[in-house]
Amino acid sequence: MLRHLLATTALVAGLSTAAIAGDTAAMKDGGQTGAKNDTGVYEFELHTLAPDATTGILATNMVGKPVLTSRNADGEEIGDINDVVFGRDGTVRAVIVGVGGFLGMGEKEVALDFTRLSFVSGQENQLIVVTDVSRQELEGATPYERPDYIPHWMTAEGAREQMDKVTASAKDTYETVRKEAIDPAKQRLDEAMADPWTAEKTEVDAASVSTDELIDSTVYTNQDTDIGDVAEVLIGKDGKAQAVVIDVGGFLGFNAKPVAVSYSSLKMFETENGDLLVTAPFTKEQLENAPTYEPAAYKSNPDAVLLKG
Structure with a gap:
């Protein structure tokens, strides 16, 4: 779920395998406008080495986004996108969806075919990720197991562990500064205020x-x-x-x-x-x-x- 902190891969191909609904030409600024509502993704126009411009969606923009059963009010959020899988030809094959758990802990990951996803227009030029798969289907599906040869730090769990280590290190640093600098300074001040010279x-x-x-x-x-x-x-x-x-x-x-x-x-x-x-x-x-x-x-x-x- 936190892979977007570690990679900047662009997903600009393979969208023809999923249904695109709504106005796909609304975003022209790289997906920055409307970022305050962070539940959908943005399609934007970009220029590559090819003569003509193309459109696409950043893979990092998809990671962490919810997958809904419908864009309507009764639509159920059935999981979050943890990763994107594409083939050598650039075609997007699947997304890895985290199902269940709490804040990413104890969730089950399932590989969901990209053809089972649709993008429908949402608020502020966003595209909402919708699927025809139910929560029950995902919960009953075979769990996705990341290959052993892919570094652990690239997984959502690995990213969380790294962040936990950073947090612990920051706490240790604060304690060191407090013990070695702040507390002695306070003690010197207290001693100065209660100097025995009087x-x-x-x-x-x-x-x-x-x-x-x-x-x-x-x-x-x-x-x-x-x-x-x-x-x-x-x-x-x-x-x-x-x-x-x-x-x-x-x-x-x-x-x-x-x-x-x-x-x-x-x-x-x-x-x-x-x-x-x-x-x-x-x-x-x-x-x-x-x-x-x-x-x-x-x-x-x-x-x-x-x-x-």
Whole structure:
């Protein structure tokens, strides 16, 4: 059923042995138009080395298509085309139809004479594959056995096995990347956020820190990385600090970007020298990508501007 993934053989001969109904000249673009409804096949015109153009249907277009007992609403789908068999003279002899099973698993393959097929006009210039054979006839027919000398990978079952291997390989690759790259990176980030460089410092209650102490304080993410200086403390209607504005980037205070950060996201410590140490759980990249603080926008909708930890 998946042979069309592995071959690009063109079926352009032998159609005279099957009945062609409907407008066979509708498709002129190689079978591309109307591909969104993938239940039928397309006949198209092509030029070979012969002086005159001919028409045909791609074998790869037939593989995987359903075979119906009728084009009408009561038509029963009795199987899918798994392969196409043609002789040395180019005449199509048979199609291999998969009957029963589920998603191709456990199905029985039957060789169905090509003369038992007809092509009738369907929607969007498609040709629907119809047969006069019943499901009961196919289920009672002798199973088709692929010759041993034909490589297994060329069968539908072989193609499925190869796809299963690709899927398993992709999963293994993801697990390797996750274990060797993603998980260590996450661990390093967690360690950076919980760096013991503050372990020996005394954490102080942020509510006890005055505005004057906070202004111009440098904000750190770890011992060696500062992300900016506190430029302003934003006080709420209850008289308590709601946020601080951190100047990010710039040089000596010029061209810095002001970013509003929630006050609750800050942690404050007293150093061995009695100085105030302010930390935040943000990276410099997060602050650089955060909205620029503007007093009017903050007053109108604080949550749209505020960076929260």
